[in-house]
Amino acid sequence: MIVGRIDANLEAKIAVKIIVSDRNHDIDFLVDTGFNGFIASPMTVVESLGLQLGEVQRGITADGRSGYFDTVRVTIIWNKEAIQLHAQVLDEPLIGTRLLRGYALDAAWLPGDAFTLTQLS
Secondary structure, eight states, rough: OOEEOOTTTTTTTEEEEEETEEEEEEEEEEETTTSSSSEEEEEEHHHHHHHHHHEEEEEEOOSEEEEEEEEEEEEEEETTTEEEEEEESSSEEEEHHHHHEEEEEEEOOOOOOOEEEOOOO
8 A cells, every 4th residue: 555645735646756766855745637657757856866867758748738748767756666767757746547557546635644555455
């Protein structure tokens, strides 16, 4: 089970550990069910962690625009396991539906409340 918090703006956020050179860095990610990638990271985080830009992916933004996006290869801790994936470089840290696949979200949309992601069998 993964636990997150509903913030004052009613946004569901989860602290995700990104592993770089055997060091853990906690970054708050917004759960975004409109984003169908795995995760997205802003360039400020990419630069501060010294991540190298990788392949470019084609994608469609929430407002329907098509574009090309840089990616970075990252290792994160997700449900107590280290996994490697490509993160798109976007404006804010996002968790998308590909990472949420196979999980149930249980939330009361009240500021300060916890919510849970439970892996389905």
